[in-house]
Each structure stands twice: as C-alpha cells, then as structure tokens.
Amino acid sequence: MRMLLLILLLPMTAYAGMMSFSVSPSIIKYETVQGGIKAFDLTFINQGDNSLKADIQIMDFNLDKKGVPVITNKSNNTGQWARFVAIDKNNFKVGAKQSKKIHVTLKTPRGKPGGGYFAVVFNTSAPKLKRKSKGIQNVMTIGGQLPVLFIGEISRSGKRKVKVLKGAVNKAPYTKEKPFKLRFVLKNIGTTHVNVTGDVLLRHNKKVIGRLMLESGSGLILPQGERYFVATWAKSDRYANKKIQAEARFSYVGGRTSKKISFKIP
C-alpha cells in the first residue's frame, strides 16, 4: 500500500494561539405570537489579548439523547425557525478586550403552532495575518464555535405529550466503577418542548425497597426528540438473585407518564 506523505511547512508561529471569548446570553427562552416580530440583542465579548474574527450563521438545532445540542444547516423541518431569522451582521472583527453587539430579529411564522428552535452560531478564528510571501499560508487552522440557543414557543398553541419508549438495565458484572444503572428513553410526541423530571420506585415482593432520582440534566426534550434518563443504584448487590420491579415515573407541565420493568440482578 502506498504510504501517504503529509508535509506541513508553515512556521511555528502560525500554529500557536489563544482565544478567550463569550457570548451573552447563551440560551434564550421566549414566547411569541403568530406573525409577531421578536428582537434580541447578543453581545460577543473578546476577553483575550488578541483580536478575533467572528462569522455568524443562523442554523437549526436539535438535542441528542444525552441533551447535547446538535447544530445543523438551516432547513424547512417542522419546528425549525432558522429560516425566519435575520441578523444585522454576518461577520465582524473584535479587538482585544472589546465587545460587539448583534441584533437578531425573528418573524414568527403563521400556521406553525407549538415550539420553534434555532441557533445563532459564532465561528471564531484569529484574523489572517498579511504576509509578504505568496507561499502557502494557514496549513493548519484552528477556530472556535459557540452557539446561542433560542428555545421559543407560540403561546398556548403547543401540545405537550411524552411517552416512554423503553427501559433497560446495564449488563453485569457491577462494580464501583461500573455500578448498576437503569436507563429509560423518553420521546416527546407533542408539538412543543417539555422539561421532564422523573424518579424510579424499586419494589421487591411488592414492598418498596428504594427510590432513585432519574437524571438527565434539565430534562429538556424538543418535539420528536428522545432523551435518556438514568438512575444509579449503589445498593443493588443486596438484592442479588432477587426479582425486582422498577416503576419509572415522569412528570412535566401538562402531564405525566410511567413505565414498569422487572429484572433479576445476577
């Protein structure tokens, strides 16, 4: 097989750098009305000692099952409002210890009840240095990306509904490093976002032997999204070879749901 040669020739100075920046606020939750115009100001702050270049994009955003935002290109997907958003500047340079404001305007769509989501994404990089030589420049580039998440809803128009897709326990053996865990997957089948909290009741021979909190950060689930809820049971070894029933109970504004599973700890 042919060996691949990668030769990168730039001087070392091009390969070192530092960035320190923030955007405030980082999450915006709001309510709006159909056809209404909402305006937001975002402040980009360069706290570093060098100037920064920022390119700004309006993008879709979703959450993965662990609640981590997934930023994707603008689309026509239901619940994604990036295409209804405008910003007053698409890029700018900010000097050291300086800040810059950008203005975001949302024209709330009509006929799309429920929640609407988008992200304003700041892609930052150090401004390119002007060099006299016409040789290859920036063979390696490093940048930062910081999205501001917009979580909106047309007031009183969304349907809140969540169902439990499945519940399971992790595989044995269980140790301190790998304790016994119960995991439930919830799906939002409504038209707006919900914040879900949950716990799980453990029973043996119809007697309650424990109550565990189900953890999932803020528990936010966007419409059609799924999210893991996990509980760790440290005392599982006390019930080895016994049949346990677990009832997971979830609640959110406007509803509740539950799921029962049974298992035997080896």
Next chain:
Amino acid sequence: MPINFKIFVWLLCVLPALTNASGTKSVDMQVQADIHASMQMQWHRIEVDDLHYQQMKNKIKLKPGWVLLPYGLYVELQTNDVSRIVSLRVNNLISTNKIDTIATDSIYISHNGNALVTAKKDLAILDPEDRGLLKKHVLLFVIKTNPTQKPGQYLANFKFVSNTLP
C-alpha cells in the same frame, strides 16, 4: 474574574458607606450581577520531538497502513460554565491545490494517548464536571491510508465547539 463581578463586589462594599455619608436614614437597594459564561482556550502545535508527542505516541498501537501525523495539538481549555461541553471537530483534509481531500472517515484521533476514535463525530474533551478546571489535552491524528488517497500537502482545519446544555 469577569469585570462585572468585580463591579458587583465593589458596589457591595462602597454603596452602604456612600448612602450613610449622604445622611439618608435608609435605602432599598437591589444589586444584580451578571457573570458571563466564557470559554478560554490556548493551543500550540507539537512536533515529533516534543515530549508530549512522544509520550502519547508510545501509547498508540498502529497497524500497517496507518500513518501517525508528524504533529499534534496541545490544548489548554477552561470554562466557568457548569453546563458547558466542549468538543473537537476535525474537517476533511484538503490538499493545498484544493483538488484532493482525505475524508474524516479515514482520520482518527488519539486523545491523551487513549484508543483511537473516529473523527467523523465531534470528540468531547471538556465535560460539565470539568467546570473551572484548566484541562490539558494532547491530540494526535492518525490516517488510515487507502489507495485512493494521494500523497501531498494538505490543509487541516480544527474547531473547538462549545455547547451549552440547555
């Protein structure tokens, strides 16, 4: 420490004294401090002769046809935000003549000498538990070569993606 927080502390100390000095008997005061979430990162390229490179290289098991790039990244990251997660994103390598590419399917990352992971997905390098800590990362890159790839000089583009967990 953010400037706003300093102003808040300063106001907290100075305002009661000022109001007493003005002769008023009492004052209702509400002070609101706004501390921005921020991310700070510092990096430099490490070469083959760098100690970090050598230490991490020794932990990587390479198979025939795999090429360890002769450079890596040394990164220091810090955030003050409990709900922030930082990931490394690697884009396709693009030849300097902009004709050939090496897709992320063939690129793998070793994070602090750990087993190779694909560059197709963002690699989480800073979790909410790391809040306030200065985390140091050594990132090395491996290319699983195949006959369709062409030798030459390539541009690499790395991005540190900082996400707030909503």
